[in-house]
Amino acid sequence: xxxxxxxxxxxxxxxxxxxxxVASQELERIIGSVFDEHKVDPMGNHWxxxxxxxxxxxxxxxxxxxxxxxxxxTDIKDGGFITMTSVGGVDTRxxxxxxxxxYGKEPVYGVVSSTAPHxxxxxxxxxxxxxxxxxxDTGYTKETLETLVSLGDPVGFKxxxxxxLNDRIFGKAFDAKSCGACAVAGLAEISADELAGDVYFxxxxxxELGCRGAATAAFGIVPDYALIxxxxxxxxxxxxxxxxxxxxxxxxxxxxAPTDRGLTLMIKDLCDAKEIPYTVQACPGSxxxxxxxxGMTADGIPSALCSxxxxxxxxxxxxxxxxxxxxxxxxxxxxxxSNEIAEVYAR
Amino acid sequence: xxxxxxxxxxxxxxxxxxxxxEDVVRNLIVEQIEGECDGYCEDRVGxxxxxxxxxxxxxxxENPQRLMxxxxxxxxxxxIREITTEGYLKFGLLGGMDPRVLCGRAVTIxxxxxxxxxxxxxxxAIHMQTPEERSKITPIEKMYIDIGAMDxxxxxxxxxxxxxxxxxxxxxxxxxxxxxxxxxxLDDRAGCAALIEIMRALHASSCDLPFDVYxxxxxxxxxxxxxxxxxxxxxxxxxxxxxxxTAINDLPGVSGPARVSSLGGGVxxxxxxxxxxxxxxxxxxxxxxxxxxxxxxxxxxxxxGANDARVIQRSLSGVRVLGLALPTRYIHSASNVTTFEDxxxxxxxxxxxxxxxxxx
Numbered sequence: 001x002x003x004x005x006x007x008x009x010x011x012x013x014x015x016x017x018x019x020x021x022v023a024s025q026e027l028e029r030i031i032g033s034v035f036d037e038h039k040v041d042p043m044g045n046h047w048x049x050x051x052x053x054x055x056x057x058x059x060x061x062x063x064x065x066x067x068x069x070x071x072x073x074t075d076i077k078d079g080g081f082i083t084m085t086s087v088g089g090v091d092t093r094x095x096x097x098x099x100x101x102x103y104g105k106e107p108v109y110g111v112v113s114s115t116a117p118h119x120x121x122x123x124x125x126x127x128x129x130x131x132x133x134x135x136x137d138t139g140y141t142k143e144t145l146e147t148l149v150s151l152g153d154p155v156g157f158k159x160x161x162x163x164x165l166n167d168r169i170f171g172k173a174f175d176a177k178s179c180g181a182c183a184v185a186g187l188a189e190i191s192a193d194e195l196a197g198d199v200y201f202x203x204x205x206x207x208e209l210g211c212r213g214a215a216t217a218a219f220g221i222v223p224d225y226a227l228i229x230x231x232x233x234x235x236x237x238x239x240x241x242x243x244x245x246x247x248x249x250x251x252x253x254x255x256x257a258p259t260d261r262g263l264t265l266m267i268k269d270l271c272d273a274k275e276i277p278y279t280v281q282a283c284p285g286s287x288x289x290x291x292x293x294x295g296m297t298a299d300g301i302p303s304a305l306c307s308x309x310x311x312x313x314x315x316x317x318x319x320x321x322x323x324x325x326x327x328x329x330x331x332x333x334x335x336x337x338s339n340e341i342a343e344v345y346a347r
Numbered sequence: 348x349x350x351x352x353x354x355x356x357x358x359x360x361x362x363x364x365x366x367x368x369e370d371v372v373r374n375l376i377v378e379q380i381e382g383e384c385d386g387y388c389e390d391r392v393g394x395x396x397x398x399x400x401x402x403x404x405x406x407x408x409e410n411p412q413r414l415m416x417x418x419x420x421x422x423x424x425x426x427i428r429e430i431t432t433e434g435y436l437k438f439g440l441l442g443g444m445d446p447r448v449l450c451g452r453a454v455t456i457x458x459x460x461x462x463x464x465x466x467x468x469x470x471x472a473i474h475m476q477t478p479e480e481r482s483k484i485t486p487i488e489k490m491y492i493d494i495g496a497m498d499x500x501x502x503x504x505x506x507x508x509x510x511x512x513x514x515x516x517x518x519x520x521x522x523x524x525x526x527x528x529x530x531x532x533l534d535d536r537a538g539c540a541a542l543i544e545i546m547r548a549l550h551a552s553s554c555d556l557p558f559d560v561y562x563x564x565x566x567x568x569x570x571x572x573x574x575x576x577x578x579x580x581x582x583x584x585x586x587x588x589x590x591x592x593t594a595i596n597d598l599p600g601v602s603g604p605a606r607v608s609s610l611g612g613g614v615x616x617x618x619x620x621x622x623x624x625x626x627x628x629x630x631x632x633x634x635x636x637x638x639x640x641x642x643x644x645x646x647x648x649x650x651x652g653a654n655d656a657r658v659i660q661r662s663l664s665g666v667r668v669l670g671l672a673l674p675t676r677y678i679h680s681a682s683n684v685t686t687f688e689d690x691x692x693x694x695x696x697x698x699x700x701x702x703x704x705x706x707x
Contacts, residue, residue, distance in 0.1 A: 077599040080522065091473040093485060094451025097680035099519075099529075109521040111529055111682045114448050116594040118651045119605060128447065128484050135598055137676060137684060139522015162453055162465045162515070164495025165505065170453065170467050237433050238471050238489065248497070288474075311493065313472035315451045319493060 006181040016070030016154040020044035020205040044205035045217040058197035058346035061223035065207030068173035071155035081135040088208030099158040104149035110136035157316035167322040179229035186332035196342035214290035218297040225345035226303035234309035250277025250327040252307040260302035360530035365424025395564040403555025412558035415584035418538030419568030424513040434496030442569030448680035453515040466494040514681035533683035538590035575655035579662035593672035604648035613643025614693040617670035622653025629669040
């Protein structure tokens with residue numbers, strides 16, 4: 001399984017929060033062969049199970065969220081324009097002149113409007129338009145558009161991917177489906193009898209709206225222990241006051257307040273043992289990830305959080321490094337096959 | 348390879364050509380006009396000038412009248428000003444651009460030895476923006492291009508100060524009956540495409556042009572230091588038609604003249620803009636020709652923007668000018684939007700005007 005291709009295939013799917021079920025078949029096609037079971041639960045979580053083949057084996061949860069930030073249609077205007085609102089924390093600075101796809105009866109291409117400077121009202125020279133003030137230009141008449149698009153239809157960034165130097169790539173929705181691709185590519189490389197237990201790979205829903213899916217899925221699975229994967233901000237020049245991990249530093253092992261310190265340290269040891277590059281980040285408050293909710297589910301699920309460094313989060317041109325992705329893939333392999341961790345954390 | 352119509356527009360739109368690096372576009376145009384004119388040359392500042400000769404009873408070969416069609420080759424873009432220690436590229440603008448349309452866009456850089464490097468105009472993630480930053484535009488000085496370099500030394504292996512970049516933006520046909528097109532640099536590659544097709548039409552036909560027609564593909568329009576003035580000085584035209592793309596604002600909630608013109612409303616004829624008061628008889632002739640031939644025309648209803656007409660009109664002892672433009676949304680961004688029908692109107696109106704020349 002080619003990691004880069006898997007990343008691009010998964011991230012190119014439309015999975016704006018609340019629409020995680022739409023791509024079920026596509027998802028099954030891309031990653032289904034790696035698993036024994038695929039199930040979609042009422043919250044739109046995708047559970048994929050890879051069995052180890054042993055009775056009463058521990059349940060190992062590897063979670064990453066399937067949903068991506070995006071928009072939603074709020075109105076259809078004369079001239080073939082739509083207005084929209086945010087689903088999750090979209091970076092509104094990147095919208096104007098950007099390209100989107102409205103997922104109506106069929107995908108409808110659109111350009112986000114911008115107003116030329118000489119048509120702007122005085123005093124607005126440095127004001128940033130809110131999302132609600134922008135239009136998506138579809139090139140259709142209102143009448144035709146109304147047959148294609150309905151209020152509430154999801155709107156996503158047009159999937160455009162490109163390569164930068166040093167095996168870095170840019171595009172939409174690496175947050176967090178790229179982590180899922182790493183997990184799947186890793187699990188594809190290990191056989192059932194190498195697994196330390198049954199692996200539940202959870203592509204959870206509605207993380208961007210407050211970790212809604214992971215809580216119910218974790219309750220449904222009740223794993224023995226869990227590894228949560230998500231992206232994290234990589235070091236950028238304009239943020240000096242946080243010790244962010246640079247690109248190509250490998251996996252970020254998060255010593256996060258709501259997670260299990262012992263499990264986290266065992267993961268760190270795994271990285272050392274397998275020579276997987278990593279940095280450690282201290283995360284004293286909310287992690288902003290599913291690690292906030294999975295641990296405190298059911299009778300408690302010891303969990304750890306590892307991240308992939310990413311730049312320009314929640315934009316249409318997020319940047320990740322394939323070297324870091326490779327490291328995360330190796331970590332997932334090491335974690336899923338670690339009998340040491342299973343011995344300590346199995347119920 | 349020669350292209351026409353939509354394909355020609357597409358290839359010109361995709362070509363790299365920020366102000367000061369018009370060479371790629373110029374070479375592409377040369378390829379398109381080879382054998383389609385009675386001669387062409389590149390002048391001393393890099394404008395490309397081609398000619399289709401007149402003939403017939405009203406043509407006076409010993410002292411011919413001259414009509415010049417002008418379109419600029421350059422597009423808005425970026426010039427690299429500095430490579431930071433972290434390996435990011437700070438840039439200045441080639442031409443006027445709203446900072447609002449820059450963040451998050453992909454760009455193409457012609458780097459060392461013209462090797463193509465991809466980049467993105469990076470933005471600090473929304474999570475790390477202060478509430479004030481979230482409501483205000485990010486100034487250009489705070490933006491940078493991320494090419495994926497590890498540090499300054501790594502970046503310098505690929506890119507140098509002074510290198511240029513443009514938006515990386517594909518050419519999309521979309522909307523009702525696939526009438527709309529989106530691309531970068533339609534300002535003014537649409538004008539370049541029209542000139543090429545007008546040239547082919549005139550050169551191939553047996554019409555008796557009462558003047559020599561010169562086609563000036565010009566440089567440096569976007570930064571206001573118009574190369575067109577040199578073309579005008581060289582050609583010394585009696586008449587000039589400037590083919591442009593003009594910004595329109597026909598968005599929901601905008602009414603009356605503030606809309607400027609309408610997408611799909613046909614070629615835009617300017618009476619006046621911020622740089623030029625156009626020749627009124629020339630304007631009337633354009634509108635009349637449109638009416639006679641059932642070619643959609645619309646009058647620009649808002650006196651904004653300026654173009655090469657400004658310098659061409661006031662070159663030498665003065666030139667009678669007409670401004671024809673493609674109505675274009677989101678000009679000076681990665682996603683110019685116009686329609687192919689409007690392009691055809693601009694092209695066909697000009698051909699009709701020249702073929703049956705009746706301007707007094």
